[in-house]
Amino acid sequence: xxxxxxxxxxxxxxxxxxxxxxxxxxxxxxxxxxxxxxxxxxxxxxxxxxxxxxxxxxxxxxxxxxxxxxxxxxxxxxxxxxxxxxxxxxxxxxxxxxxxxxxxxxxxxxxxxxxxxxxxxxxxxxxxxxxxxxxxxxxxxxxxxxxxxxxxxxxxxxxxxxxxxxxxxxxxxxxxxxxxxxxxxxxxxxxxxxxxxxxx
Amino acid sequence: xxxxxxxxxxxxxxxxxxxxxxxxxxxxxxxxxxxxxxxxxxxxxxxxxxxxxxxxxxxxxxxxxxxxxxxxxxxxxxxxxxxxxxxxxxxxxxxxxxxxxxxxxxxxxxxxxxxxxxxxxxxxxxxxxxxxxxxxxxxxxxxxxxxxxxxxxxxxxxxxxxxxxxxxxxxxxxxxxxxxxxxxxxxxxxxxxxxxxxxxxxxxxxxxxxxxxxxxxxxxxxxxxxxxxxxxxxxxxxxxxxxxxxxxxxx
Numbered sequence: 220x221x222x223x224x225x226x227x228x229x230x231x232x233x234x235x236x237x238x239x240x241x242x243x244x245x246x247x248x249x250x251x252x253x254x255x256x257x258x259x260x261x262x263x264x265x266x267x268x269x270x271x272x273x274x275x276x277x278x279x280x281x282x283x284x285x286x287x288x289x290x291x292x293x294x295x296x297x298x299x300x301x302x303x304x305x306x307x308x309x310x311x312x313x314x315x316x317x318x319x320x321x322x323x324x325x326x327x328x329x330x331x332x333x334x335x336x337x338x339x340x341x342x343x344x345x346x347x348x349x350x351x352x353x354x355x356x357x358x359x360x361x362x363x364x365x366x367x368x369x370x371x372x373x374x375x376x377x378x379x380x381x382x383x384x385x386x387x388x389x390x391x392x393x394x395x396x397x398x399x400x401x402x403x404x405x406x407x408x409x410x411x412x413x414x415x416x417x418x419x
Numbered sequence: 420x421x422x423x424x425x426x427x428x429x430x431x432x433x434x435x436x437x438x439x440x441x442x443x444x445x446x447x448x449x450x451x452x453x454x455x456x457x458x459x460x461x462x463x464x465x466x467x468x469x470x471x472x473x474x475x476x477x478x479x480x481x482x483x484x485x486x487x488x489x490x491x492x493x494x495x496x497x498x499x500x501x502x503x504x505x506x507x508x509x510x511x512x513x514x515x516x517x518x519x520x521x522x523x524x525x526x527x528x529x530x531x532x533x534x535x536x537x538x539x540x541x542x543x544x545x546x547x548x549x550x551x552x553x554x555x556x557x558x559x560x561x562x563x564x565x566x567x568x569x570x571x572x573x574x575x576x577x578x579x580x581x582x583x584x585x586x587x588x589x590x591x592x593x594x595x596x597x598x599x600x601x602x603x604x605x606x607x608x609x610x611x612x613x614x615x616x617x618x619x620x621x622x623x624x625x626x627x628x629x630x631x632x633x634x635x636x637x638x639x640x641x642x643x644x645x646x647x648x649x650x651x652x653x654x655x656x657x658x659x660x661x662x663x664x665x666x667x668x669x670x
């Protein structure tokens with residue numbers, strides 16, 4: 220297919236890869252947990268993507284870009300914040316009790332924007348990333364498995380544990396379930412607020 | 420006591436990883452298993468709060484320019500007629516899908532009366548056509564109080580219109596459509612990158628014995644009656660999320 224060969228050339232890069240910039244930035248932002256670092260990571264990932272664009276053989280361009288963004292993010296974390304990668308979630312401390320679980324549905328419904336953001340931001344990176352890819356990017360188990368280079372079973376258990384831990388974090392943030400709490404409208408919070416969810 | 424389906428089937432259903440047959444089987448199980456039903460609603464509540472928390476971080480415009488500037492000159496757009504070609508390919512795919520749908524439906528063994536299949540076929544065809552550029556809505560609005568009055572005088576009934584943005588299914592518009600030899604209302608909702616068309620018409624002109632769920636060429640259809648109206652939701656969204664959506668509409 221000479222047509223395709225042609226489109227794989229540099230000229231197509233911007234039209235094939237740049238449209239996925241939002242997805243790339245979103246993933247990087249949730250992995251490195253800082254807006255400024257995320258921008259640097261994405262820029263570097265895009266330069267790498269450009270370099271490897273000759274090896275892109277068509278198919279899901281978003282998955283292809285995100286894989287590079289993910290690798291670049293991990294490299295960044297290894298270099299700059301290795302502790303983020305070894306973070307373990309203490310399940311003994313954080314596991315909810317049976318009574319708490321009953322209140323869970325009510326709780327997560329009253330959880331506000333900031334709480335959900337912080338709770339997700341605090342999850343260990345391996346659970347955070349599968350949740351972001353599934354819930355925000357809408358990717359299937361298979362797509363996620365290919366992206367992170369792990370079997371589907373690992374994706375499923377990561378999602379299950381990530382969801383449990385997200386719930387437990389929300390429970391901890393608000394042990395008493397209050398009803399009739401007006402929920403923040405999406406987009407209501409100013410951008411500065413995002414900083415609060417960040418690690419020091 | 421934990422149900423044995425809890426660990427694998429429930430999340431797979433919730434994440435739309437089961438095919439339609441197994442989804443329906445699992446929905447049967449849900450009716451008799453309060454544990455799974457409760458866990459499912461917990462998962463749905465969690466997903467709703469994640470969806471409505473606006474967690475998706477879009478790239479700032481400055482980053483886009485920065486990357487453009489950093490790329491070597493040959494990466495800048497060349498006069499390749501990509502968008503047009505894409506549209507054309509897209510149309511070809513849509514046309515092929517339509518033909519496949521029609522052929523597929525024709526070859527289906529008797530899964531119900533002719534009429535049901537005709538309606539379902541028409542709905543899938545309308546859904547696909549609505550996704551072509553410029554066909555999605557006649558009135559574009561996320562405000563139910565704009566969309567609902569828009570139908571005044573265009574239909575002989577008033578379709579119920581609610582926005583489910585807080586639950587992660589924002590209303591994005593409405594249009595007139597034609598299904599089963601009558602004008603119907605089509606309400607357009609969005610779930611992440613998926614569109615959902617909800618076709619609404621009075622119950623008295625619905626065909627008898629419609630199925631509850633149907634899958635045609637990758638599109639899921641859910642049918643139901645409520646307050647004298649007949650509804651069909653059509654989408655490429657997985658059945659679990661589409662069900663969650665239709666349950667919210669039924670409230």
